[in-house]
Amino acid sequence: MITRLFLQSHRVPALSADDSAALEAASSGTASFAARRIMVREQTPLDKCTLLLSGFVERYKDMPDGRRQILAIHVPGDFVDLHSYPLKRLEHSVAALTPVTVASFPHDAVRALTERSATLTELLWRSTLIDAAINREWIVSIGSRGAAVRLAHLFCEMFIRLGCVGMTRDAEFDLPVTQIDLADACGLTAVHANRMLRQLRERGLVEFRQGLVQILDWDRLRDFAEFDPAYLFLT
Amino acid sequence: MITRLFLQSHRVPALSADDSAALEAASSGTASFAARRIMVREQTPLDKCTLLLSGFVERYKDMPDGRRQILAIHVPGDFVDLHSYPLKRLEHSVAALTPVTVASFPHDAVRALTERSATLTELLWRSTLIDAAINREWIVSIGSRGAAVRLAHLFCEMFIRLGCVGMTRDAEFDLPVTQIDLADACGLTAVHANRMLRQLRERGLVEFRQGLVQILDWDRLRDFAEFDPAYLFLT
């Protein structure tokens, strides 16, 4: 059941057995990547999409001056580059944050799915648009929230998204990234991210160390981060 | 020909006469909105999509503290909220920047289009994903470019996008927004945006006043803004 986590995180109420089987069968196989390995380089023509089965993946853009902006962090069950089907190439790169396993879905097979079922089409399309909604929430975060709030918001988002695929334990979860990664995602320097993380810890909101996030007070963290999960479209 | 500008800006090489006619016929009619009118309020259930025929539209989110983050600026030919078809509601609001005319496409009609043609499906899907790619470029801009560069980049983007629909004149174009809007789009205060606009003018790159953008030196502006139109997927 390669597509189990994908369907689980999208709370699909009713997908016919037929559609479900067709989606599962559309995969052409699985693959693995080592941690920190570049999986897709920007502008490379693509002919298949990648469903993340295990591990964490980032989408990012490198800037001419050496800066790096992370655009998305993907968790198991995410269709990392489903948008390559209509676009044929990506304008950003994709890399593994940890060792990962993925399933491949050839563009031809995706097209066949869309010809077969409008419901499947809507599900897949919807999945790419939830990614876009997350992109927009990051615009809000980076554009109009302070540094500490940005980090807190990211932790809230990951807590909810990982919870959907059963990857949280009570009030903690693994987020196997460095402070540099957090900084690159939030549009901060690593130094400043470090100071803000300390502040979040000292305020008793959330603690991050070595890829482990411990939520100290969910209610206060949520309020501090102005976090409203509506943009994740879980309902 | 309601869909003329949409098809023009997406450089569709070959859409069958049938598909083209079906798309055109999917519209349920047109409507108008006054400038600064809210067209869609966030979280309202939607049953139709909106194609912008004339005028400018913004997508934005209001923050609890009164700040406002603009997420996208739409020009004629843009399917402003096509993503409401798979999502059923929007996590942001939509408002007219100028007087606008739009064409409506009921979700049912869009679904019928996807059942009818995989090529049309791909075209519509692709259109929503180009919006997402623009969202991501804004993340890059806001997250890792300085204020003046952000503004310059936005002017470059609008110049190219408006050029696609024939709304530029030589080296100038109308961008009927206020400095406050520019600031809200770029994650700046209006005061700082004003200072940076002066800097851009004094550097001889681009001049903005009263909704008119005049490009003083395109090559230098493009370089200054680190602008690469690849993310617009025009080819």
Add this chain to the structure above:
DNA sequence: CGATGATTTGATGGTATTCAAAGTCGGTGG
């Protein structure tokens, strides 16, 4: 156990925000 990459801390400077006020522009009504 050195080497490498990540985290932490300090000092300093630059960028952008905030607060305040004056100036400009269009539009409206007397």
Add this chain to the structure above:
DNA sequence: CCACCGACTTTGAATACCATCAAATCATCG
């Protein structure tokens, strides 16, 4: 037609926030 009004633009001064530079400490791993 002109005075007035509100919204936008522009400027100044003080401050806050975040970046930069530098160096020390801490992990982790070959």
